Amino acid sequence: MFDALSHLYTSTAPRAALEAGRAAGVHNVLLAGENEAGWSAQSALAGPSVHLAYGYHPWHTAGAIDAEILAAALPRLSEPVAIGEIGLDGSGRHRERLATQEAAFLAQLDLARQRDLPVVLHIVRAHGAALACVDRCQAPPGIVHGFSGSSEVAEEWLRRGFLLSFGHLVCNKQAKRARIAASQVPLERLLVESDSPGGFESPAGINQVLASLSSLRSEPVAVLMRETAANARRLLRLQP
Numbered sequence: 001m002f003d004a005l006s007h008l009y010t011s012t013a014p015r016a017a018l019e020a021g022r023a024a025g026v027h028n029v030l031l032a033g034e035n036e037a038g039w040s041a042q043s044a045l046a047g048p049s050v051h052l053a054y055g056y057h058p059w060h061t062a063g064a065i066d067a068e069i070l071a072a073a074l075p076r077l078s079e080p081v082a083i084g085e086i087g088l089d090g091s092g093r094h095r096e097r098l099a100t101q102e103a104a105f106l107a108q109l110d111l112a113r114q115r116d117l118p119v120v121l122h123i124v125r126a127h128g129a130a131l132a133c134v135d136r137c138q139a140p141p142g143i144v145h146g147f148s149g150s151s152e153v154a155e156e157w158l159r160r161g162f163l164l165s166f167g168h169l170v171c172n173k174q175a176k177r178a179r180i181a182a183s184q185v186p187l188e189r190l191l192v193e194s195d196s197p198g199g200f201e202s203p204a205g206i207n208q209v210l211a212s213l214s215s216l217r218s219e220p221v222a223v224l225m226r227e228t229a230a231n232a233r234r235l236l237r238l239q240p
């Protein structure tokens, strides 16, 4: 299995949590970035089954300067397979900083395009603006992580070549909108994530996500395990 998004480097015992994931069958993990301090911690965990994406998360952005800091840091970090998390968050108090977030997002999308790397997006209550940014930058496709939008919004991302990643939200029966979207995404565009240590404690949590997805869709768990892992490998250009 492939966990398409984790921040385990922020936990106190990341190696133990990665091991717990492996014991539960999760052999590959994408560690997505948040800020400069986290990038070094991520880089230290790199390995054949631990893949890296660096970026300034929308909660931690300072503006366009973020892309310059990231570009300058890349040579001293383990090789990334993607740029992220980057994006826009229009929920709660984050909404006031949307202009700053957008400047950082555009600059980092541009960096991804220059480096020809896929992007890992965090988009909450800002899908229209985020789609406009992606169109403007002609950024390479990637992953919309923790997807919680409607089927109509999902369709817009799919049209642009993106994959949609689902996490703990689809295990919650109240999360009707996300569960409907998850039931409709074409199999070849579907990913699963633990968002550990926030969503689940370890990558092992994607077993629960896969079970929920199987109950919402027509495929058995084994097929979802195999295909979501193949999708992640294809997008991140990893050897099969």
Ligand SMILES: [Zn+2]
Residues within 6 Å of the ligand: 085, 121, 122, 145, 146
């Ligand atoms: Zn996120």
